[in-house]
Amino acid sequence: MASPQSILERLPLDILEWAVALLPLPDICSLRLVSRSLAARSSQRAFRGYFITKAVRWTSVEQMQELVNFTQSGELGCLLQRLTIIGVVPTTGRSDASIALLTEALVNLRLNSTNGCVQSLSLLVRGQDGTDDMLLTIKATGRSPVWRRDWRQVWQAAAQTFEVVCSALAESGLAIQQLDIFSGIHRCSLACDQFAPILDGMDLSKPLQNLISMSLSLSHYVPVIQYDQSLESYGEGGTRSVEDVGRLLALCPQLESLGLAGRIVHGWERSAC
Structure with a gap:
């Protein structure tokens, strides 16, 4: 038998x-x-x-080390085509070890994947428990408490995640074909003024040279209203932010599809997203 x-x-x-x-x-x-x-x-x-698909928290040294091992030559992680990198709310500070490991993993993908690139890269922000309820704070208003989202920390986590991922991309030179910057999550956007320091300090020309699709969730964030400051100054800031977005798009000569979502965020304490 x-x-x-x-x-x-x-x-x-x-x-x-x-x-x-x-x-x-x-x-x-x-x-x-x-x-x-x-x-x-x-x-x-x-x-x-x-x-083919993998999601990791860049703040976790363990997950970053796993990603490095996963993408070494001969490993099945070299098949990876859709990578999601997740930031955490509230932020826990920069981890140099995590950032170095993320960069190493992206270098592995550039060297070991079939085409030397990934099909898509998505950026997300999640709560510490992994849910979309990223951070809620309780505020007393009269007799009853009211739960509200502390959106400032969500925006801070988004900005930090964007900076870390851009740094790893610039260092690794890994090319991507589709980029999603927080468009796949509700109540989270990247402030437009975050582009200038990235574009001034990093070379993203190689990672973005073959980009064909980009989705962005953006806001023009004014952290604090100064009542002795003219409204014209905020208009100037908005103009600079638009110019910075234009600088980013100029790095994408092959871009065919662009999706933009805008969010207005005010600086007063009573505002929430």
């Missing part, structure tokens, strides 16, 4: 692939341990599909 191993090894490749597609990843990994032959024959589309 034929053993289960020999029966599996004699299955036509299309039937084996169909069976593998029905299995969760841990079971596929167990199947691959049966023999070298099965490991090779089960490494087709269904199995590889688990490694």
Whole structure:
């Protein structure tokens, strides 16, 4: 009587692939341990599909180290095409170790992936518990408490995440084809005035040279209203911000699709997004 191993090894490749597609990843990994032959024959589309998409928190040294290991030469992480990098609210300060590891992982993708690039890169912000309820603070108004989002810390996390990712991209030279900057999340935007320091201090020409699609959620953020300051000064700031966005777009000669979402944020304490 034929053993289960020999029966599996004699299955036509299309039937084996169909069976593998029905299995969760841990079971596929167990199947691959049966023999070298099965490991090779089960490494087709269904199995590889688990490694095309990945989301990581850049603030986690453990996740960044895992991403570095995942993307080394010969590893299945070299199949990665859709990468999501997540910032955390409230911010925990810059971690030089995490940033260095993120840069190393992007270098690995440039050197080891099939095309030397990734199909898409998305930036998100999440709460410490991983949910979209990024940060809520309780404020007493009269007799009853009211829960409100502390949007300033959300904006701060977005700005920090954008700066860290741009730094890693500039250092690694990893090209991307699609870029999503916080457009996939509600109540979170990048302040337009965050572009100037990035563009002045980093060279993003290589990462953006083949970009074909970009989605941006932007706001013009005025942190504090000074009543002795003229409104014209805020208009000038808005003009500079628009010019900075133009500078960013000028780095994308292949851009075909641009999605912009705008959010108005005021500086008064009573305002919330």
